[in-house]
Amino acid sequence: MVSLQNIAYSYRRGKPVLDGLSLTLAPGRIYGLLGRNGTGKSTLLYQMAGLLFPQSGSCTVFGFTPMRREPAFLQQVYVVPEAFVLPDLSSGAYIRLNAPFYPTFDHALCSSILQQFGIGEAGRLNRLSHGQQKQFQIAFAIATGAKLLLLDEPTNGLDIPSKQQFRKVVAGSLRNDQVMVISTHQVRDLDSLIDDVLILDQGRIVLQAPVSRITERLVFRKVKERAESGKPLYAEEALGGFAVIARNTTDESSRLDMELLFNAALSGETSILPILQD
Template sequence: MRAFVRTNGVFYRKFSHQQLDSYLAEFELDASQKLSSLSYGQKKKFLISFGLATNARILILDEPTNGLDIPSKSQFRKIMASALDEDKLLIVSTHQVRDLENLIDVVLILEKGQIIFNHDIAEISEKLRFEADVRSTAPDLVLYSEDAAGRRPGMIKNTSGVESRVDLELLFNGVVKNTASVEAHLQNQKNYAL
């Protein structure tokens, strides 16, 4: 790891060895180990630590939690929360949305190279509700639902205006299957606010 840091850290003007050491300690990694001796998950933890320690204004992470076990995912969330600040933009591309849901500010969904959804998480939680079972919900409120073991989880119009927890998997499925209706509801709600 030290050789990698010596070789690559110099390319980042704001690289912090102190931050790197802190992240590695949180991930329980020994900086004296060779990268070639690490498991896939350990390499992933090192690369996350290195990336954050660069203090780059924009950092893109692609599937950062793949290969991490459950305790490591918890460590990852803690590290990410501590690394966030107003001067950095962290873009995370992932299919493992549950690993990151408490860290997300904006949800952007791409399909076939096109942006089909781009909304702030606060706006989503105010205008949409995610229910474990929508079978007793008025049909005109349901934007998306799916079958699941004896119930029907779904995404509905939030008519109360009270913020709700966002289920990112249901949101993704609903947007992909019913983009026009979801967007129309969000846009319609924006117009009411004006």
């Protein structure tokens, strides 16, 4: 389990990026961390990874305190950052050098994912396209078997077929003892992939809810006229009409619209958030 309690963090005595943030993550689930650019998504990931230290509050990850950076902890966490530089090595050489740091590294799984991405294990990493480098990082991350996988904007630089392959690989790879957090502002890239939605705003998690609860309590529709949904909780103009969120009073089945939910949660329309609380 991952637990953050009343975390506060700011850069150079500026406005707090994280301000009394509390969050609990359970194994066996994929969390989608959503937020505007600059709201602290990466900062939150780095707190969990022990790359940044809380200025107040506490953080524990599977019984470890990340800021202590104990070897046993570092073997159980892997971060795929948004920006990175890969060395002038072949993929095979990189794996041989870095896999030993992760006792549960699965070479066969890594090879399989690389094959699925269509990049194999040949060639110099620094000569691959940005998208291919990102795919290599994702394959290596999953193959580590780390209990906490933190992916920061993993779909940036991927084309549409690669994004589809990414979702397929991730959905089929998570074990019951692992936690995966995927941070993104491209919310549509996480549709049908995640188990829980996390929305970060103003230094705090303003929404944490399983997708199952969201679609049980809310219904997402596209209508020609806003009045067709009576008094929706939230509505915005869309191609050919309106996209609306309404209270689900008839057990209607609808697909979660992540972008619409995100916009609603940050619009000041507070009526949606209490409906999704336990």
